[in-house]
Each structure stands twice: as C-alpha cells, then as structure tokens.
Amino acid sequence: MTTPATQPPPIELAPWQVEIGGVVLGKGTQIPIGDIEGLGSPTVRAQDVDNPVGDGTNPGQDLYGPRTLRIEAGIKTPGDPAAAADLLARLQRALDDPAARTRPEGRHVLRGRWPGHRTRRLYGRLRRVEPTSTATAIHGWIPLDIEFAGLDPRFYEDEASQLTLGLDQAALHKPGARAVGAPLRVPAQGDGADPEDRPGWVTNHGNTSAWPALRIHGPVAHPRIWNSVTGRVLELDLSLRTGEWVEMETRPTTCWALRNGTDNVANDLTPGSRLDLFAIPPGRSEIGWSGDDPTGTARLDVSWRSAYTGL
Template sequence: MTTLTKQPRIELAPWQFEIGGIVLGNGTHIPIGNIEGLGSPATRPQDVDNPTGDGTFPGQDFYGIRTLRFEAGIKTPGDPAMAADLLARLELALDDPGARTRPEGRHVLRGRWPGHRTRRMYGRLRRAEATSTTTAINGWIPLDVEFVGTDPRWYDDEPSHLTLGLDQATKYKSPDRTVDQALCAPAGCDPADPLDRPGWITNYGNVSTWPSIRVHGPIANPRIWNTVTGRVLELGLSLRAGEWVEMETRPGSCWVLRNGKVNVANDLTPRSRLDLFAIPRGRSEIGWSGDDPTGTARLEASWRSAYTAL
C-alpha cells in the first residue's frame, strides 16, 4: 500500500495522533479539543425497494468510509512564527502528491488510546484548515482537520512476520487432501508444541486482517493455504533462485508482482481469490507447498492485527 513519504516512526503517548510526522494531542503544540467519528463507520446499505408495495427488501450492509474530524488548535504562546511553521507542515502533509493524486495513494493516521498500543488507519487527509487567524499573532491558530479512512479498520502499528521454508511446511497437508493435521491435539494426547508448528500465525485483533505474501525461488507451482479458513492461493509459474513473487491481498489494492515489476495475476488459478485470503481473528496456520529440489525456497508473510476501534 502506498503511503505518505516514509519518516522515522514517532512514539506516541496516550491521547496523541500523528500524520505526516506531525503529532497532535495531549502534551503537544497542537492540542485536540474534540474528535468526531471514533464510533462505527458509515454503512452502505444494499436495500432494494419493493416494486409492488411498501417497504424494501434488505440487502447486505457494507461499511463505507470512516470520517474523523479533529477540532484542534496550534498553541505556541508568544511564537507566531512557530505556529505558522506547524500550519505549513500540516498543509504539506495534505499536499503530498504520492497520497493525493494516485488512486492507490494513502495517508497513514496513527493514534493511541489509553491502555492500548499505537494503531493506524489508512485513508486520505482531506482537510487541514485554519478556521481563524485573529489570534495568530499570539501563537494560537484554531484548526479543523479531517481524515477520511478509506479502510474503516484500525491496525496494529507494528506488523507481524512469518518466514517458512518448504522443509518446515512438509508436515502440513493442504485442506483438500486427505485429513489435515488438527490445530488442537486429540483428547488424551499431549498439547502440540508451538515450536513444532512454525506456520502458526496470530491476529490479536477482533476482526479479520489481510496479509502480504512473498514467495522466494527456486520453486515451481507454489501453493499457499490457511488451515482454518480453507482459502488457497495457487500460482502456475516457476521462479529461479533470486526471483520472487509478491502478493497483496487487501481488497481494493490486490496485486501479484514478479520481482516487483511484472504483473503475474493471470498465473493465479480460478479458485485463488486474493480478496478472500484473510487471516481470521485469533490463531490460525499457514501452510504451503511447491516443487523445489534444492529445499531453499521460502515464504514470507506479514500482517497487522485488525480492530474495529482505536
């Protein structure tokens, strides 16, 4: 996912938010008075009117955008030049072409609620307006800041990672072959040792999340599955040593690139749905297979636990 220009990660304290390297909230020069939009995101109901009578036929309710509006202000008593500089930095974050003019472009809003670790949201910074300049000479500029979350979920700021070699994956069976090894040990057996199941992954959030997956060659016909959801990704191609394929599964930004350049989405089999290859909440397991006589191929996956709230 394309984001604003990369910057060093800033540690946030509770009640602080950050976008484009600018920190707002408690203990900063941009205190926040109120935040709107931290509840449920807007819905996109798919209801259909009853053509022969009153009422409608209910359809699926999808989430739309999540609009967060910050009533804030730049507060630098006796230093109007510093206030103007902070306002200019906010305007620069809004103006970034990489996030503003490209369809895949996204800003990243980071925030921290008391008792939680820092989480992030992907979307667009749509407004950073000084609502008054009458007190600017004293270093006080009231602000109206609006961030639109095009993905309404919150995600862990720190990603999780998994690296899995084919030699580690041989003990797992695909979900559509004979009997899969169960995630839970049978009654009367000793519990499975986590070290013996290197494909275990954990989504600590309360909703499903979307992984990024990279397969490194040499390998032919790689096949990846999740033992809990039963979803499968299959690629009918061969990779030499030093080559890789990267798959992004997030709906709205799904793609498959070879060596970071060549689109090989057509090499996916019909049953391979990137937009459905989600990691469920809690613990699940990734397995994979392929043809590699050298035993050096590897799979890398990264994901961020997903939440409905900050």
C-alpha cells in the first residue's frame, strides 16, 4: 500500500481530458481527441455450452473481458515540429515503461474526466501509440491511434480513501479475549451513531464493488479481517513481530499477499479466505479486525477507491 507522500501529485484534469503517463490529451491541450471508442460495456466472455442433443445453447456465466479503449487523437503544435516530436516521445516512453510492461503485476493507468464527474482511472496496459501519418509532421501535426486495454474493466475514483484501525484496548484486559478492531454488528441506517464511535465504517461512492488494499502491522498473531455487510473474512495463520507487516491486494487481476514486501504468504490464508471475493459493496459497510496482540500497538491500514461501471 503506497502512501500518498511517496507519489507525485496527480495532474488536475478538466472535463473532456485524458491523461496517460503524465501526458494530458483532450480539450484545451496540444493533443486534441477526435473520438474515443470503448466507453460503453466491456467485452463479454460468454461461457455458453451448445446443447449436445438438440437445438439451442445452454447459457453459462457472462464474464467481462478487457475494456479496450481506442483513442483517435492528434498532436497539434503549429509551426513547431520539435515540440510535436517531443510529445510523441513522451507517449512512447509511457508505452515502454518496464515497470508496467514487463512485470506480471505491472499496470499502466489511464485517467479521465467526464463532465459532471470527478476524475476516474482505469488500470491496464497501454498497447499502442501509433502515428497514422507523418506527412504533416513538418508542420507540427501528427495524427495518432492510441489503444489502452483496461484489463480490469471497472473505473475507479482517482483519489483513494484510507482508514486506520487499531485493536480495541478494552478487549485486551479480558482474560483470554482477542482484541477487536471494530464492532461485528451491521450498522443500521439512521442509527445516529457518531462516525468517531464507528471507526470501521467505509463508503464506496460508486455503483459497483470496490477492492481494498490491506496492510496489517505487527506485533500480532492470527489476524482476522471481515466486512460486516458482505460477511467475507480474511484470516492469516501467521505471526508478525514488531516492525513486520503483511500487505494484501484484492483488486481483480492483482490479487496477492506479501510479508514485508517480498515473501508470498498467500498459503497462510485459511481455506475460506478469498482475496478475490473480499469486496466493498456500493454504499456504506464496516471493516473489522481481530488478533492476538499483548501490546495493543498492532494496526490495520485499509485503502480503497470507489468503483464505477463507466467514466
């Protein structure tokens, strides 16, 4: 879970603008956009099975494949071909980024802003930055064909929400009790509880499931995390010393669990612990956690981005 302090500040986008690799395209920029394809429904991976003894097909699951965006744009720097070449080179460097291109977990990020919405982002791979003609490059005009494969077809809030939960100190004084980081009961609508009294509340402002990143800081043994609305649980059969941590990523196509940033501890998850199902539903829900910690200093960091079906 990378903290905002280690990241450069994001580029502020205006409506009708898109940003890839630090290059802004669209209205009011030197790279105007003519058209964007792929903002509708993602491709569908139908799992239908033909009827082996008659007409028709038996329906299976309809799963989403990648959301492929095709952007028709053009670099426009009238009378300055060197500036046009520099913008093209910046886009090509974004395409060539080894951290995104050569690692299985690597992803490019496409950010965009639709009128009336805040900036949202799409995770995937930038697959094509192609000048479709160089005949007018001498005049500072280079038409472009850009392709971005959104391997996770959802759009996410550009700004991440964050939450930190310590273990309940009162529980530590009960013999044999395990410390609890938040209440188990589902928060009732209109119950009037002060948010300060319910530290585990999380809100997904989107219209589809969001996927949290979770980091457990030791010292703690047998940590257990749950969402009181979905009932999903993540439980690890391990112990962390002071200064150690486990980080878990649940977003589709990037599920993993690492100890101290290097050691794979996915096998330490109990059989019922499914990273790929530990989602935050739309609206408000509650995250809780427990563990054995005699010092009361262990904590859980949760980070998530509200998720949307469209830009």
